[in-house]
Amino acid sequence: MSPVDVIRAHYDASDRGDLPGMLAPLGPATTWTEAAGFPYAGTYTGPDEVQRHVFEAIGRDWDGYRFTLADLLDAGDTVVGVGTYTGTHRGTGKSFTARVAHVWRFAAGAVASFEQIVDSAPVVAATREHS
Template sequence: MSTVDVIRAHYAASDRGDLTGMLAPVGPQTTWTEAAGFPYAGTYTGPEQVRRHVFEPIGRDWAHYRFTLADLLDAGDTVVGVGTYTGTHRRTGKSFTARVAHLWRFENGEVTSFEQIVDSAPVVAAAREQS
């Protein structure tokens, strides 16, 4: 399976709501970085940390949270997914739309790192209570 096919399968699993399929390309040494300023910012290593610090909190905090893929760019050992996040915060009831890029890096056919680049402002604003 090519690098781009591995990431295409990840996004297809995301569309199905299949967390196991989403985590399939994440190995025990894979680093996963959520952007500074994003509610789940940080770098996590391995599928269990990603599940615990990213996907479980997203499921807890957001309804209808979705990544919609617009472009999937194959650069060999780097694959870039560009798209849009949308969702509605469960506590505030506010919705958001934010542009995002995902950088997937491979070595010897394995995912070594994931990096999220996102416009965090709309996400943070949707989670913020009115003052």
């Protein structure tokens, strides 16, 4: 599969709620960076860390958390997914919508890195009782 096909399969798995399918393209050395200012900010390595620090945390903290893909841009060994996050925070009951871009980089035919670029302000505001 081409890089864009690999990432399309990741997003298709996300739409199905298929976590193993979402993690499938990540290897043990793949780095996954959540943006500074985002509730799960940091860089995690490999599918186990990504599952624990990102997807399990999102599942714990949010209802209906979703990424809706608007554009998938094929630049060869770099693939960019552009879309929107939505969700409702379990602790506050507040919902949000935030624009986001995901930058996927491939090396030797495998996912080398993922970087999230996001408008974190609406996400953080939804986590606060008083904003």
